[in-house]
Amino acid sequence: MTAKHRIIQVGSYAGSPTANDRLARDYDVVELWKYPDRKAALAEHGKGVDVLVTSASMGCTAEIIDALPDLKAICSWGVGYETIDVKAAQRRGIQVSNTPDVLTDCVADLAWGLILAAARRIAYGDRFVRTGGWGQVHGSIPLGSRVSGKKLGIVGLGRIGQAIAKRGSGFDMEVRYHGRRRRDDVPYTYEASLRDLAAWADFLVVATVGGPSTFHLISKEVIEALGPKGTIVNIARGPVIDENALVEALQTGKLGNAALDVFEHEPKVPDALKANDNVVLLPHIGSATLETRLEMENLMLANLEAFLKTGKVLTPVVE
Ligand code: 8YV
Numbered sequence: 001m002t003a004k005h006r007i008i009q010v011g012s013y014a015g016s017p018t019a020n021d022r023l024a025r026d027y028d029v030v031e032l033w034k035y036p037d038r039k040a041a042l043a044e045h046g047k048g049v050d051v052l053v054t055s056a057s058m059g060c061t062a063e064i065i066d067a068l069p070d071l072k073a074i075c076s077w078g079v080g081y082e083t084i085d086v087k088a089a090q091r092r093g094i095q096v097s098n099t100p101d102v103l104t105d106c107v108a109d110l111a112w113g114l115i116l117a118a119a120r121r122i123a124y125g126d127r128f129v130r131t132g133g134w135g136q137v138h139g140s141i142p143l144g145s146r147v148s149g150k151k152l153g154i155v156g157l158g159r160i161g162q163a164i165a166k167r168g169s170g171f172d173m174e175v176r177y178h179g180r181r182r183r184d185d186v187p188y189t190y191e192a193s194l195r196d197l198a199a200w201a202d203f204l205v206v207a208t209v210g211g212p213s214t215f216h217l218i219s220k221e222v223i224e225a226l227g228p229k230g231t232i233v234n235i236a237r238g239p240v241i242d243e244n245a246l247v248e249a250l251q252t253g254k255l256g257n258a259a260l261d262v263f264e265h266e267p268k269v270p271d272a273l274k275a276n277d278n279v280v281l282l283p284h285i286g287s288a289t290l291e292t293r294l295e296m297e298n299l300m301l302a303n304l305e306a307f308l309k310t311g312k313v314l315t316p317v318v319e
Contacts, residue, residue, distance in 0.1 A: 059083025082211030153201030156208030210237030
C-alpha cells in the first residue's frame with residue numbers, strides 16, 4: 001500500500017457535509033487548527049508539503065506560505081479569497097484555486113430572501129407571532145413596503161450580482177448597477193456614480209468582492225443617498241459597508257432598512273443592529289445549503305486532485 005499524500009488543512013470544514021471525512025480518508029492530513037503553536041507545527045510537519053487546503057473564512061497568510069518552502073498549490077473552499085495572500089503565493093509561483101459558480105444561485109436566492117424579509121417584515125412578523133404579539137388588542141406590525149415593480153440597484157455585477165439581477169425581472173423590477181466598469185453583455189443600465197445609484201434605488205444590494213479595493217465602499221454618503229425609504233442588502237463582505245455609518249443612519253432614520261448576511265467583524269454583530277426592528281440579521285449563510293456546500297467540497301477536492309495529477313488546478317483565482 002502506498003503512503004497517502006501529505007497535505008496541510010488550515011481549519012475544520014464544519015460547514016461542509018463531508019469534506020473533513022473525505023480529506024482524512026484520502027490524504028495524510030496535518031490538521032493545523034489542532035496545534036496550539038501553528039508555527040512549530042508547520043516547521044515540524046510542513047517539509048515536502050506541496051498542497052494546502054483552506055476556505056474563504058480560514059484564509060492563508062503570508063506567514064503560513066513562508067513557513068512552507070515546498071508549497072505549490074492552495075485549494076480553497078469558497079469563492080472569496082481576500083483572506084488568502086494571493087500576491088505572496090504568486091511571487092512564489094504557487095497556484096491558488098477557489099470554488100466559483102457552484103454557489104452563485106444559492107447566494108443570489110438568499111439575497112432575495114433578505115430583500116423580501118426586510119420589505120415584508122418577515123423576520124419581524126415571525127418574532128411577533130412567537131412572542132404572543134398577535135391577537136393582542138392593538139397587536140399588529142407596522143406596514144411593510146411593496147417589492148414588485150420597485151427599483152433594484154446592484155453594486156458589483158459579477159456572477160452573483162448578475163444572478164440577483166436576473167431574479168429581479170421576475171419581480172418586474174428595473175435594474176441598474178455600479179461596478180468597476182460598464183459591461184456590454186448585460187441588459188441593465190450602468191451608473192458610473194455609486195451615490196447616484198443609491199439615490200435612485202429602492203433596494204441596494206451589495207455583491208462585490210471583499211478586500212482593500214472595496215473597503216467601506218458603501219460610505220455614509222452612499223447610505224444617506226439611499227435614504228429613509230431605502231433598504232440595503234449585503235451578501236458580499238461586511239467591510240464593504242461602513243458599519244458605524246450604517247448603525248448611525250438606521251438609528252437616526254436616515255436609512256430605512258438593512259438586511260445583512262455579513263458583518264464587519266464577524267461573528268460580532270453590533271448590539272444596535274440587534275436591537276433595531278428594521279434590520280434583518282443572518283449568520284453568513286449565503287452558500288449554506290446541503291447541495292451547494294457539497295458542490296463546493298467536490299470542486300475544492302477536484303482542484304486538489306487535478307493539481308496532484310496534472311500539476312494544474314482547475315479553477316485558479318484570477319487576480
Ligand atoms: C462561505 C463565502 O459560506 O464562498 C465564500 O466566499 O463567503 C461562503 O461561501 C464562507 O466562506 C463560510 O466560511
